[in-house]
Amino acid sequence: MGSKWQVEKKKDPYYKRAKGEDYRSRASFKLLQLDKKYKIIKKGSAVLDLGATPGGWSQIALEKVGEEGIVLGVDLQKIKPFPEKNFHFIRGDFTKKEVQEKMIDIMDGKADVIISDASPSLSGIKDVDHLRSIDLANSVISIADNILENNGNILIKVFQGEEFKNLIEELRKKFKVLKTTKPSSSRKKSSEMYVIGLKYKR
Template identity: 60%
Template sequence: MTKQWNMERKHEQYYKMAKKNKYRSRASYKLKQINKKFKLIKPGSYVLDLGAAPGGWSQVALEIIGNEGLVVGVDLQHIKSFEEENFIGIKGDFTSEEIQKKIVRSLEGKANIVLSDASPKLSGIKDMDNLRAAELAETVLEICDSLLERNGSLIMKVFQGVEFQNTLKKIKKKFRNVKTTKPDSSRKKSIEMYVVAKGFRGSTRN
């Protein structure tokens, strides 16, 4: 059996598991696996989920936070509501000032953790896509500046490629402890990686 066959099978397995366990996306397992390892989302956490549709990560975050915390999910696409009342969905582009203001208002100015699984629209031109992903990552860091509490955390998808080291450098300036991880549920051949950053140093805006 080829390596390729094994990888496709694993991918299929996560898809089936998500269906069976009523998760909105296979991506739910990425956050489950990352959080199992790093334990950043906790009961009562205030969570911002950027690039959240269809809602797989928000669903996992809601399971962990329980009744006390809040999840705010933002996406260009509509995110269907959840049974839980402590979820706020925002439809729009998080690079826009108007949506950023809405985000800050919804979280009353404070998040314990920012998640971003956002992917730009891919053109297929590797360097250009890498650049777009890096720009998106930069916006995520600006949003951290406006609402992430001191010592808060970030879990963000990044793409390996020309801008990878540069993005990592920018994250390290803002967070004390930065690691990269690739959960088992992320396709091996995909260039995506996840940055897990802890110990936010606080806003550098002023």
């Protein structure tokens, strides 16, 4: 008999589908659902995937951008290599300046899309985890301010809490269109929300 989490995981339809359809994680379906609705990633785009491991979002991004685009994944943990030559990976902390410099170098200073499914290390205390998630989101925004192209798009996962509203207000000033949503593939009991900014105003 496995743990409660393992039992739940086996019953989860998205976990089963991810295995059956050869996706690296059930998170792939979240990006598929969000991209279908908001058209975040276009063919030929340069995509920066922050918090990329095990690679479910990068896998979808690679499908969307095709051979003319590039995808750069960044994560603290290593990732199983992709066969695609237009996939790059940095193992490191994207909040750190030296990692950001490497990102700029690989992306030639510009990204059309930034996606971040980064989760902080969880303390189990809701408010603390929320604030850690907000800190990560603020780092993503400052990276966007450096390299996101005019009219570029952003997708950030954030754990809800007191500071969520301020984050949204900040983003609303920077993007022509701002949406918050929770795709059906996101577990109901999770406090995660997805923030989509379309058409960055550089």
